[in-house]
Amino acid sequence: MEVKGLDKVKKISELGYIALRRPFIKRGKVTVQNEYENGWKAYSDILERMDSLESWLYLKGVEDQPLLCNVDGKISFAQVNMPEFNRNHLMKCIESNFKNITSITEFGSGLGRNLLYIKSRFPHIQCYGYELCENGVMIANRAKEKFGLDVQYSQLDFINDGSEKYIFPKTDIAFTMYALEQIPLKSDIAISHILSRVNMGSIHIEPVVENYPMTLRGVIGRIDHWKIDYLRNFETNLRKIPNITFSKQLIPTSHNPLMYPSIYCIKKMG
Numbered sequence: 384m385e386v387k388g389l390d391k392v393k394k395i396s397e398l399g400y401i402a403l404r405r406p407f408i409k410r411g412k413v414t415v416q417n418e419y420e421n422g423w424k425a426y427s428d429i430l431e432r433m434d435s436l437e438s439w440l441y442l443k444g445v446e447d448q449p450l451l452c453n454v455d456g457k458i459s460f461a462q463v464n465m466p467e468f469n470r471n472h473l474m475k476c477i478e479s480n481f482k483n484i485t486s487i488t489e490f491g492s493g494l495g496r497n498l499l500y501i502k503s504r505f506p507h508i509q510c511y512g513y514e515l516c517e518n519g520v521m522i523a524n525r526a527k528e529k530f531g532l533d534v535q536y537s538q539l540d541f542i543n544d545g546s547e548k549y550i551f552p553k554t555d556i557a558f559t560m561y562a563l564e565q566i567p568l569k570s571d572i573a574i575s576h577i578l579s580r581v582n583m584g585s586i587h588i589e590p591v592v593e594n595y596p597m598t599l600r601g602v603i604g605r606i607d608h609w610k611i612d613y614l615r616n617f618e619t620n621l622r623k624i625p626n627i628t629f630s631k632q633l634i635p636t637s638h639n640p641l642m643y644p645s646i647y648c649i650k651k652m653g
C-alpha cells in the first residue's frame with residue numbers, strides 16, 4: 384500500500400532525521416566481515432527448519448513481513464518478494480543480453496541462494512559462487528547438499544585476494560547482487576577482477592546513488608548512503624575500464640525506502 388498524504392510527509396521526515404543523525408561509518412573489509420559473519424550465522428538454524436528449496440529461497444516469517452519499502456519509486460508499506468523480484472530482473476537481463484550461457488559466477492554470493500535458484504530452474508548452467516564470509520560459504524554448502532543441487536562455493540575477497548584464490552573456471556558471465564554496495568570506492572578494481580574471470584560480461588544489481596532521483600527522498604537516500612559509506616562513483620569508475628560497453632536501467636524497488644537500485648549490464652568487447 385502506497386504511503387500518501389500526511390503519513391508520507393511524516394515518514395520521509397523520520398527517514399531524513401535518522402539519516403542526518405546517524406554517525407559516519409568507514410566501510411572496509413573488517414566492517415563487512417563483522418556485519419555478515421554474524422548475520423549469516425543466524426541463518427544456520429533457519430536452514431535446518433526449511434524443508435523445501437522454495438521455502439529457503441523466500442523465507443517465511445523473515446522475508447514475507449510487510450515493511451516500509453520502495454515499490455516502483457513509491458514509498459510503500461508492503462509485503463514484497465524482493466529475492467524473487469531481483470532474480471527475475473537478473474534472468475531477464477541475461478535472456479536479453481547473454482543468450483544461451485552455460486556457466487555463471489556470483490561474486491559476493493552471501494548464503495548462495497541466487498545460485499540455487501538459477502541451478503534449479505536452469506540445470507544445464509554451471510554455477511559458482513565466491514563469498515568473503517566463511518559463514519556464508521559454510522551455509523551455502525550445507526544448503527546445496529540439503530536440496531541436492533550441484534553448485535560450488537568458495538571463500539574469496541574479490542578486491543584484495545590474489546589469483547590463486549580464483550579456483551573456479553572462467554564462466555560465460557558473472558553477476559553481483561547488492562555486493563558492490565559494500566565497496567565504496569574500489570568498484571573499478573572489483574569490476575576488473577570480475578571481468579578477468581568471464582568470457583562475455585557481467586550484470587550488477589546495485590544501489591548506484593548517482594542514479595537516484597533528485598526528489599526529497601532521493602536526496603535523503605544519497606545522504607544516508609554517503610554516511611554509511613556505500614558504493615559511490617560507480618559509473619565514473621566503470622568508464623576507466625578499457626574495452627567494455629555498458630547499459631543501465633533504474634529498477635526503483637527495494638526493501639529500503641531510501642534505495643533506488645540500478646541494473647548494469649557490462650559487455651566485453653573483442
Ligand SMILES: C[S@@+](CC[C@H](N)C(=O)[O-])C[C@H]1O[C@@H](n2cnc3c(N)ncnc32)[C@H](O)[C@@H]1O
Nearest residue numbers: 419491492493514515540541542560561562565
Ligand atoms: C547484501 S549481501 C548480498 C548477498 C547475495 N548477493 C544476495 O543477493 O543474497 C552482500 C554480500 O557481499 C559480500 N561481499 C562484500 N564484499 C566482498 C568482497 N570484497 N569479496 C567477496 N564478497 C564480498 C558480503 O560478505 C555479503 O555476503
